[in-house]
Amino acid sequence: MAWRREEMAQRAAREIEPGSIVNLGIGLPTLIADYLPESLGVWLHSENGLLGIGPFPFEGDEDPQLINAGKQTITFMTGAATFDSAMSFAMIRGGHVDLAIMGGMQVAENGDLANWAVPGGKTTGVGGAMDLSSGCRRVVILMTHATKEGEPKLVRQCNYPLTARGVVSRVITDLGVVDVTPEGFRLVERAPGVSADEVRRLSGAPLLG
Amino acid sequence: MDGRHRDKVRTTAEEALEGLNDGASIMVGGFGLCGNPEALIAGVVARGPRNLTLISNNAGNLGKGLATWLKAGLIRKVMCSYLGTNDDLHRAMASGEVEVEVIPQGTLVERIRAGGAGIPAFYTPTGVGTVIADGKEVREIDGREYVLERAIKADFALVRGKVGDPFGNMRFWRTARNFNPIMATAARTTIAEVDHMVSLGDIDPDEVHLSGIFIHRVIEVPDHEDSFEYRTVRPRPTRRVDEGG
Numbered sequence: 336m337a338w339r340r341e342e343m344a345q346r347a348a349r350e351i352e353p354g355s356i357v358n359l360g361i362g363l364p365t366l367i368a369d370y371l372p373e374s375l376g377v378w379l380h381s382e383n384g385l386l387g388i389g390p391f392p393f394e395g396d397e398d399p400q401l402i403n404a405g406k407q408t409i410t411f412m413t414g415a416a417t418f419d420s421a422m423s424f425a426m427i428r429g430g431h432v433d434l435a436i437m438g439g440m441q442v443a444e445n446g447d448l449a450n451w452a453v454p455g456g457k458t459t460g461v462g463g464a465m466d467l468s469s470g471c472r473r474v475v476i477l478m479t480h481a482t483k484e485g486e487p488k489l490v491r492q493c494n495y496p497l498t499a500r501g502v503v504s505r506v507i508t509d510l511g512v513v514d515v516t517p518e519g520f521r522l523v524e525r526a527p528g529v530s531a532d533e534v535r536r537l538s539g540a541p542l543l544g
Numbered sequence: 545m546d547g548r549h550r551d552k553v554r555t556t557a558e559e560a561l562e563g564l565n566d567g568a569s570i571m572v573g574g575f576g577l578c579g580n581p582e583a584l585i586a587g588v589v590a591r592g593p594r595n596l597t598l599i600s601n602n603a604g605n606l607g608k609g610l611a612t613w614l615k616a617g618l619i620r621k622v623m624c625s626y627l628g629t630n631d632d633l634h635r636a637m638a639s640g641e642v643e644v645e646v647i648p649q650g651t652l653v654e655r656i657r658a659g660g661a662g663i664p665a666f667y668t669p670t671g672v673g674t675v676i677a678d679g680k681e682v683r684e685i686d687g688r689e690y691v692l693e694r695a696i697k698a699d700f701a702l703v704r705g706k707v708g709d710p711f712g713n714m715r716f717w718r719t720a721r722n723f724n725p726i727m728a729t730a731a732r733t734t735i736a737e738v739d740h741m742v743s744l745g746d747i748d749p750d751e752v753h754l755s756g757i758f759i760h761r762v763i764e765v766p767d768h769e770d771s772f773e774y775r776t777v778r779p780r781p782t783r784r785v786d787e788g789g
Contacts, residue, residue, distance in 0.1 A: 381719070382649065382650075383575040383578070383719050383722050384575075384719050384721055384722050385719050390778060391776045391777050391778045392776075392777055392778070393777065393778060393779075393780040394777040394778070394779060394780055395777075395780070396777075397772070397775055397776075397777055398718060399577075399578065399770040399771060399772045400578055400579065400717050400718045400719060400720040400770060401718040401719055402575070402576075402578050402719055402773070402774075404575075405774065406575070406576045406577075406578065406605075406773035406774050407773075407774040407775075407776040408772065408774070408775055408776050408777065409776070417716075417718060417719060417721060418721065419653075419716075419721050419722060419723070419724070419725045419726055420575075420601075420649070420650075420653040420722045420723050420726060421653045421654060421656075421657045421726045423650075423653075424649065424650030424653055424654060427650060428650055428654075428668065428669065428670065447673075457634060458627060458637070458644070458646065459626065459627050459628055460624065460625055460626035460627040460628065460646045461625060461626070461646055461647075461648050461649070461676075462625050462626040462628075462648075462649050463625070463648070463649040463650060464648075465648040465650075465651075465670045465671050465674065465676065466648050466649060466650030466651065466670045469669045469670050469671075469672070470650070470669065470670065496674065496675055497673055497674045497675075498674065499670075499672075499673070499674070500672065500673035500674075
């Protein structure tokens with residue numbers, strides 16, 4: 336059985352070291368916050384200018400001027416700090432954010448990442464994805480293993496516009512966990528009941544291990 | 545000639561926007577609809593300048609904020625990081641009416657910061673090996689490649705703060721700070737819209753987020769729409785009777 340979205344998020348939460356600074360991308364990665372107990376001492380960074388994201392507000396307490404990078408209303412974690420966008424991206428570019436977990440469209444076996452534009456598709460813009468993927472100390476991608484049409488998203492070479500070159504260290508999908516190594520992709524974990532053959536069949540590049 | 549740092553307080557957006565004319569380049573603070581100078585944005589629509597270059601992270605959303613400039617046909621070019629679900633911008637771009645330059649968010653804010661800080665250009669790792677680096681100098685420094693990005697300045701910056709004084713010293717609220725204090729530094733004329741105007745000296749010097757040196761005109765606007773884009777909540781736990789209090 337492939338992992339469901341919640342299970343993918345739960346697995347991704349295990350990538351997060353206690354006492355670290357983490358930026359979670361929009362969409363699926365946002366769910367990871369549900370699996371981070373406060374005792375872990377993890378600080379969630381939001382590139383619009385906040386360190387210390389708390390849970391969604393109680394109904395009636397929401398403030399339109401307290402939002403995450405996905406423009407959802409949020410709260411402060413105890414000890415949070417706000418700052419301007421230049422300071423926020425200094426934290427990112429300067430290597431002060433330990434880990435970024437982002438969505439992906441394609442990851443290549445050399446760690447190249449494509450996650451901001453589809454060739455010939457509508458331009459939605461890049462937001463902070465290029466800064467996060469080239470600036471954070473470690474980049475983990477959380478995505479389905481293949482597209483809805485069954486096209487592999489783990490590829491030898493990206494043919495979608497790149498977000499950053501050679502930055503991805505690990506990919507967590509609905510089928511398992513794949514590391515990017517100097518020798519190429521390595522399958523390090525499989526979702527329960529998913530065979531290595533099944534993972535390979537939906538991958539566009541060789542998988543070691 | 546007198547300096548520009550006396551008598552900065554204006555009473556209406558119309559007054560504050562004097563001199564903002566056709567062809568101007570304008571930075572507008574906000575992250576989506578969060579932290580927008582709403583009265584100044586509406587004031588520009590009323591004034592009706594054309595062929596504007598807009599520098600802003602999103603250029604509005606949901607038909608609101610800076611999307612009203614797009615609907616009114618005021619804009620020729622947008623420099624932004626994210627279009628997302630901004631249908632007005634997608635439409636204006638598809639029709640060729642508006643040129644859009646997509647800039648990574650951190651590069652966008654740093655180009656503005658550089659513009660305000662007297663730095664003409666800088667090397668950044670963001671965008672190396674991507675379309676963002678096309679036509680730009682790429683240089684290896686200490687074993688890593690960087691792309692040269694140029695500073696951005698503008699004729700006007702329109703910014704929003706929570707509290708301001710008559711000199712333009714400002715404080716911001718929550719994540720509404722975002723691009724506002726940075727854009728304020730990079731324009732020839734910066735106009736601030738604050739929720740509350742206080743007297744000079746009411747903001748403790750150590751509590752000032754942005755010095756009034758960057759502000760040339762300031763208006764007080766107590767009421768704002770402050771629209772939600774995505775209102776996400778969790779249910780309030782119902783208090784059990786035996787918990788008391």
